[in-house]
Amino acid sequence: MHRIKAVAAFGLVTLGCAAASAFADAIPPSPDESGLVRNPPAWSNVAPVAPAPAAGNTVDDFFARYDTNHDGVISWQEAQQDADLAAAFTSADANNDGVLTRAEFQDAAMIAYKERRSAGG
Ligand SMILES: [Ca+2]
Numbered sequence: 007m008h009r010i011k012a013v014a015a016f017g018l019v020t021l022g023c024a025a026a027s028a029f030a031d032a033i034p035p036s037p038d039e040s041g042l043v044r045n046p047p048a049w050s051n052v053a054p055v056a057p058a059p060a061a062g063n064t065v066d067d068f069f070a071r072y073d074t075n076h077d078g079v080i081s082w083q084e085a086q087q088d089a090d091l092a093a094a095f096t097s098a099d100a101n102n103d104g105v106l107t108r109a110e111f112q113d114a115a116m117i118a119y120k121e122r123r124s125a126g127g
Pocket residue numbers: 072073074075076077078079080081084
């Protein structure tokens with residue numbers, strides 16, 4: 007229950023703060039966490055699949071921003087643009103193919119957020 011609520015809150019916080027990218031430091035390996043975040047992405051509600059007119063802060067926008075070569079996935083190298091994304095990269099790469107799909111990118115953002123909450127207190 008509370009997890010759903012946290013996910014919803016995460017969407018709001020992400021929309022507000024992800025641009026500032028004030029996430030926590032390093033993220034320790036957490037296989038349990040990566041299992042937890044494999045839920046239906048509640049905040050996909052705020053990220054319509056269809057082109058969002060003048061939104062600028064949807065998951066798709068963030069994904070596109072990091073996917074600098076526009077190949078549809080975020081490579082390890084591209085993840086280095088954001089320290090928190092880089093830290094969450096391994097945990098979020100569910101199939102261990104070395105790149106993050108859009109779904110895995112959402113997981114990465116969620117992992118980073120949860121780590122920030124637990125670290126920041
Ligand atoms: Ca890419």
